[in-house]
Amino acid sequence: MPELPEVETTRKGITPHICGQKLTQVNIRQPNLRWPVSENLAYRLQGQTLLNIERRAKYLLFQFPCGYLLIHLGMSGSLRIVPYNSVIAKHDHIDICFESQQILRYTDPRRFGAVLWLGTAPLQHKLLRNLGPEPLSEDFNAQHLYQYSRNKKQAIKQFLMDQKIVTGVGNIYANEALYSSGINPKTQAGRIAQQRYQKLVAVVKQVLQQAIAEGGTTLRDFVGGDGKPGYFKQQLHVYGRGGEPCHGCQETLVEIRLSGRSSVYCRHCQR
DNA sequence: CCCAAGACCTGGCGGC
DNA sequence: TGCCGCCAGGTCTTGG
Numbered sequence: 059m060p061e062l063p064e065v066e067t068t069r070k071g072i073t074p075h076i077c078g079q080k081l082t083q084v085n086i087r088q089p090n091l092r093w094p095v096s097e098n099l100a101y102r103l104q105g106q107t108l109l110n111i112e113r114r115a116k117y118l119l120f121q122f123p124c125g126y127l128l129i130h131l132g133m134s135g136s137l138r139i140v141p142y143n144s145v146i147a148k149h150d151h152i153d154i155c156f157e158s159q160q161i162l163r164y165t166d167p168r169r170f171g172a173v174l175w176l177g178t179a180p181l182q183h184k185l186l187r188n189l190g191p192e193p194l195s196e197d198f199n200a201q202h203l204y205q206y207s208r209n210k211k212q213a214i215k216q217f218l219m220d221q222k223i224v225t226g227v228g229n230i231y232a233n234e235a236l237y238s239s240g241i242n243p244k245t246q247a248g249r250i251a252q253q254r255y256q257k258l259v260a261v262v263k264q265v266l267q268q269a270i271a272e273g274g275t276t277l278r279d280f281v282g283g284d285g286k287p288g289y290f291k292q293q294l295h296v297y298g299r300g301g302e303p304c305h306g307c308q309e310t311l312v313e314i315r316l317s318g319r320s321s322v323y324c325r326h327c328q329r
Numbered sequence: 330c331c332c333a334a335g336a337c338c339t340g341g342c343g344g345c
Numbered sequence: 346t347g348c349c350g351c352c353a354g355g356t357c358t359t360g361g
Contacts, residue, residue, distance in 0.1 A: 060354060060355090061354060061355090064354075090338095092337075092355095092356085092357085116355080116356095130355085130356090131354090131355090132337095132338095132354090132355060132356085133338090133353070133354055133355055133356095134338085134339075134340090134353085134354080134355095149339085166338095166339095167338080167339050167340065168337085168338045168339050168340085168353090168355095169337080169338055169339080170337065170338065170355060170356080171355090185356095185357095210331085211331085211332085212331080212332070216332085216333095219355095221355095221356080228354060228355070229353095229354065229355085230354060231354095274354095275354075277353080277354065278340095278341080278353080278354090280354075297354095317332085317333060317334080318333080318334070318335090320352085320353085
């Protein structure tokens with residue numbers, strides 16, 4: 059489900075409700091996520107104060123005095139703040155309860171997400187060690203993309219979605235960024251000039267920032283920590299619009315598959 | 330090493 | 346209405 063803007067929206071939504079609060083209990087109703095959820099979480103975290111919630115790529119890192127808890131939302135995961143007496147629905151797999159009578163509730167129908175204890179050196183963990191730069195940082199720039207793309211035959215769309223190259227960009231925003239920068243998603247990454255990467259970098263940053271400002275993209279059921287949907291869907295130019303007219307030239311948008319992911323683009327505007 | 334396909338899951342939708 | 350196949354915001358693992 060969530061790409062960087064949705065994860066960031068979630069982080070912003072839940073932070074004011076639970077940061078600084080003492081954790082009282084962890085209830086694991088369904089431990090079978092992407093990897094089994096440790097049964098010891100409650101024992102480890104009971105009485106610990108949640109110090110901060112950070113984001114790296116699409117991962118959320120919950121900082122406690124004794125270490126970090128990692129949460130990834132996979133394709134269909136979400137985190138919400140609910141009151142103690144809240145009814146438990148199907149797929150509400152984990153509750154993290156706080157002294158303030160509030161619960162951080164992890165819901166995930168497809169169970170592709172992850173809840174993992176990382177200890178005190180989170181960035182050394184296998185999942186975080188080899189990630190590329192944050193897209194909204196200065197380390198993500200045209201030179202970086204140009205340099206890493208040389209001799210790559212991979213399509214630019216897959217290159218852009220490779221978290222080792224740059225983090226946070228998933229299928230929606232890759233489609234959108236390539237449209238707005240006028241690049242055909244099938245173009246080999248290694249054949250794109252530095253100047254075009256300049257444009258692509260600027261557009262990626264802009265699209266992600268706008269999406270964050272709108273609270274992310276809600277396609278079916280994404281909600282931020284406060285339960286509200288994201289409104290960026292109204293600004294999508296190509297994602298989910300195969301067969302419909304291009305917003306720029308009115309030509310029919312084409313839908314193809316690249317590495318199993320649906321890719322929509324305009325033959326006229328993207329070359 | 331590089332890249333594509335497969336795997337992991339559930340649910341919603343369109344077609345018959 | 347009911348069943349079937351296909352599709353979905355991610356990413357690790359496998360195999361060519």
